[in-house]
Amino acid sequence: MSTILEVRDLEKTFGQLVAARDINVSVPQHQTVGVIGANGAGKTTFINMITGHLSPTKGTILFEDKDITGKPSREITGLGISRSFQVAQIFPTLTVFENMCIAAAIAHRKPGMFGNIMTPVRSAETTAAAEAAIELFQIGRYRDVTANALPQGVRKLLDIGMAVAGSPRLLLLDEPTSGISIEEKFDLMNVVMSALKTRKITVLFVEHDMEIVARFADRVLAFYDGTVIADGTAHETLDNPKVQELISGVRLKAGAHA
Numbered sequence: 001m002s003t004i005l006e007v008r009d010l011e012k013t014f015g016q017l018v019a020a021r022d023i024n025v026s027v028p029q030h031q032t033v034g035v036i037g038a039n040g041a042g043k044t045t046f047i048n049m050i051t052g053h054l055s056p057t058k059g060t061i062l063f064e065d066k067d068i069t070g071k072p073s074r075e076i077t078g079l080g081i082s083r084s085f086q087v088a089q090i091f092p093t094l095t096v097f098e099n100m101c102i103a104a105a106i107a108h109r110k111p112g113m114f115g116n117i118m119t120p121v122r123s124a125e126t127t128a129a130a131e132a133a134i135e136l137f138q139i140g141r142y143r144d145v146t147a148n149a150l151p152q153g154v155r156k157l158l159d160i161g162m163a164v165a166g167s168p169r170l171l172l173l174d175e176p177t178s179g180i181s182i183e184e185k186f187d188l189m190n191v192v193m194s195a196l197k198t199r200k201i202t203v204l205f206v207e208h209d210m211e212i213v214a215r216f217a218d219r220v221l222a223f224y225d226g227t228v229i230a231d232g233t234a235h236e237t238l239d240n241p242k243v244q245e246l247i248s249g250v251r252l253k254a255g256a257h258a
């Protein structure tokens with residue numbers, strides 16, 4: 001299996017604060033990677049550096065063998081990396097279909113200064129991508145509902161669907177199940193993960209719920225104080241005594257994946 005993402009000696013400082021340090025991770029194509037760690041451990045900082053929302057202080061990021069370190073997020077999106085944020089980024093007064101069309105238009109925009117206005121929001125290409133994403137994420141019955149009227153779980157599916165509408169090869173999800181009830185989380189993740197499998201998208205997802213991590217991740221990275229303290233199968237990482245000691249909630253759920 002070939003490597004899709006390679007991160008070497010990555011570091012990010014904000015003044016005196018070291019938010020990320022000594023991160024070395026190599027991700028093969030089609031892997032589902034869970035990212036765990038306490039609040040402030042550096043998970044979002046790690047994702048932000050991969051997507052170009054933050055420029056690393058040190059280190060290298062290779063995507064499909066191409067050096068993307070410090071490139072602007074727009075360029076990185078164009079190369080095939082997409083993401084969702086901790087808080088959903090959708091247009092509340094537009095419908096599900098309209099939101100998807102915009103996401104597809106942004107992803108398919110032509111390069112250059114006038115790229116945005118030269119890519120119509122409702123071209124044959126963008127509407128086809130929008131309809132396909134709506135079907136893939138099973139939200140067809142909400143197609144013409146405005147985003148502000150959607151149930152929270154559907155809003156999440158829309159948000160992630162929009163990230164997928166541009167056909168990325170690598171997707172980064174920052175807490176996709178936050179704000180979702182325990183009963184709904186598994187259903188949401190089932191839809192998301194089967195959609196990503198269908199499209200053969202490699203995914204890194206940040207998650208605080210260890211049962212979700214154990215159920216959906218092939219591999220789990222545990223962050224503590226800006227660095228990766230464990231990297232292995234879900235079983236290996238969640239059973240790691242250091243992880244259980246340093247990350248709350250792990251010990252509690254450690255048997256869940258058995």
Ligand SMILES: Nc1ncnc2c1ncn2[C@@H]1O[C@H](COP(=O)(O)OP(=O)(O)OP(=O)(O)O)[C@@H](O)[C@H]1O
Binds near residue numbers: 037
């Ligand atoms: N733009 C910034 N400027 C200054 N400090 C920042 C900035 N972004 C993050 N930090 C700090 O870097 C550290 C890591 O933050 P980060 O957001 O990556 O944590 P996290 O693991 O995503 O936490 P959470 O689970 O709460 O989302 C924290 O101490 C945070 O306060």
Ligand SMILES: [Mg+2]
Binds near residue numbers: 043044086174
């Ligand atoms: Mg975060």
